[in-house]
Amino acid sequence: MPLSNFAPEQYEQLLADKVEVVQNLLAAYQPPEASIFPSAPSAFRMRAEFRLWHQGDELHYVMFRPGEPKTPIVITQFPIACEAIQSLMPVLLKHLQSEPLLRHKIFQVEFLSTLSGDTLITLVYHRKLDEAWLEQATELASQLGIHIVGRSRKQKLVPRQDYVTEILPVAGREFYYRQYEQAFTQPNAQLNIQMLEWALDATAALSGDLLELYCGNGNFTLPLAQHFDQVIATELSKTSIRAARWNLERNGIENVQMIRLSAEEVSQAIAGTREFRRLADLPQALGSYDLRTVFVDPPRAGLDPATTAMVAQFEHILYISCNPQSLADNLATLCKTHEIERFALFDQFPYTHHMECGVLLRQKQLS
Numbered sequence: 001m002p003l004s005n006f007a008p009e010q011y012e013q014l015l016a017d018k019v020e021v022v023q024n025l026l027a028a029y030q031p032p033e034a035s036i037f038p039s040a041p042s043a044f045r046m047r048a049e050f051r052l053w054h055q056g057d058e059l060h061y062v063m064f065r066p067g068e069p070k071t072p073i074v075i076t077q078f079p080i081a082c083e084a085i086q087s088l089m090p091v092l093l094k095h096l097q098s099e100p101l102l103r104h105k106i107f108q109v110e111f112l113s114t115l116s117g118d119t120l121i122t123l124v125y126h127r128k129l130d131e132a133w134l135e136q137a138t139e140l141a142s143q144l145g146i147h148i149v150g151r152s153r154k155q156k157l158v159p160r161q162d163y164v165t166e167i168l169p170v171a172g173r174e175f176y177y178r179q180y181e182q183a184f185t186q187p188n189a190q191l192n193i194q195m196l197e198w199a200l201d202a203t204a205a206l207s208g209d210l211l212e213l214y215c216g217n218g219n220f221t222l223p224l225a226q227h228f229d230q231v232i233a234t235e236l237s238k239t240s241i242r243a244a245r246w247n248l249e250r251n252g253i254e255n256v257q258m259i260r261l262s263a264e265e266v267s268q269a270i271a272g273t274r275e276f277r278r279l280a281d282l283p284q285a286l287g288s289y290d291l292r293t294v295f296v297d298p299p300r301a302g303l304d305p306a307t308t309a310m311v312a313q314f315e316h317i318l319y320i321s322c323n324p325q326s327l328a329d330n331l332a333t334l335c336k337t338h339e340i341e342r343f344a345l346f347d348q349f350p351y352t353h354h355m356e357c358g359v360l361l362r363q364k365q366l367s
C-alpha cells in the first residue's frame with residue numbers, strides 16, 4: 001500500500017486531474033462519455049498494513065517510501081482507513097506495547113475490516129509462535145471484539161477464524177461475502193458497491209451464459225449471476241475459490257460453477273488444446289454452454305496475449321481494470337473486433353495515480 005498524500009480539501013481537483021489523464025490515455029479507443037464514481041474523501045480503506053518499529057520501550061506503526069527502506073515514517077493517524085481501523089490502531093498498539101508475549105519480535109500488522117462491523121488483524125512475527133501466544137491472542141481478540149491471526153515463517157496460528165464476513169447491499173439485495181485474511185478483496189468497499197451496481201446495469205440486457213476469469217471470492221459473480229442462465233467462474237487462488245464456493249452457498253446462488261483454473265488454462269480449455277480434470281465437475285460439457293459474454297478483472301498486468309485472443313471471440317466483454325495502462329494495451333487488440341459501449345471510472349484509490357476502470361465492449365458486426 002503506497003503512502004498516500006492525504007489532502008481532502010483538494011480531493012475534487014485531484015480526481016478531475018486523474019480523470020483527464022485516463023481519458024486522454026484511452027481516447028484512441030473512442031469510448032463513450034465516462035460515468036465518474038468519486039470516493040469518500042476519507043475513511044474509505046477497509047485494509048491497512050504497517051510495519052512495527054521497536055524503539056526502546058516504545059512501539060510505532062511505520063511505513064516506508066519506495067526505495068527508502070531505512071527511513072521509517074511514523075504513522076500516528078491514518079485517515080484514509082475506515083473508522084473501525086482508525087479506532088483500533090491506538091488500542092492495539094497499547095496492548096502490543098504492554099504485553100511482552102504479543103510484542104516480542106513482532107514486525108508487521110495487517111488490518112482487514114468490513115462495512116458489516118467484522119474486523120480481523122494479522123500479527124506477523126520473526127519468531128515461532130507457541131501455546132502461550134495463542135492463549136494471549138485469544139484473550140485480546142475477545143476483549144477487542146475482533147479476530148486475530150498470528151503468522152511467522154511457515155506458521156499460521158488461528159485462535160478462532162481467519163476470515164471476516166462482509167455484507168454488501170447491491171441494487172436492493174444484500175450479499176454475504178467471506179473474506180479470508182491475505183486473500184484479494186477490493187479495498188474501498190463503498191466504491192466496490194458502486195462497481196457492482198454499474199456492472200449489473202451494464203449487463204442487464206445481455207443473455208446466454210457467462211464466463212468469468214479472475215473471479216476472486218465471487219465479488220462480482222454473486223450479483224452478476226442473476227443476469228445469465230449459467231455462469232462458469234474461474235480463479236487461480238485456492239483460498240479465493242474456497243471463499244467463493246462458500247459465498248455461493250451462503251447466498252443461495254445455484255447457476256454458478258466455480259472452477260480453479262488460471263486464465264492461461266481457461267484459454268487452453270476453450271481452444272481445446274488441453275483437457276482439464278477440474279472441468280469434469282461441470283454438469284455439462286464446456287462446449288455445450290452458450291458462452292456469449294466474458295467478464296475479466298485481471299491483476300495490474302492486464303490480460304496476456306493468449307487470454308486477450310480468447311476473450312476477443314466473445315460477443316460481449318466486460319472488463320474491470322485496476323491499471324489504465326494495461327487496459328489501454330489490451331484495448332489496442334480488442335478494439336480491432338469490438339467497440340466500447342459503456343465506460344466508467346471508479347476512484348478506488350484517492351490521492352494516488354491509480355484508477356479503476358470499467359468498460360463494456362460489443363463485437364462490431366453486432367452493432
Ligand SMILES: C[S@@+](CC[C@H](N)C(=O)[O-])C[C@H]1O[C@@H](n2cnc3c(N)ncnc32)[C@H](O)[C@@H]1O
Nearest residue numbers: 184214215216219235236237262263297298299
Ligand atoms: C483484481 S483481483 C479481482 C478479484 C475479484 N474479481 C474481485 O472483484 O474481488 C484479480 C484476481 O485474479 C487472480 N489471479 C491472478 N493471476 C491469475 C491468473 N493467472 N489466472 C486467474 N486468476 C488470477 C487473483 O488471485 C485475484 O483474485
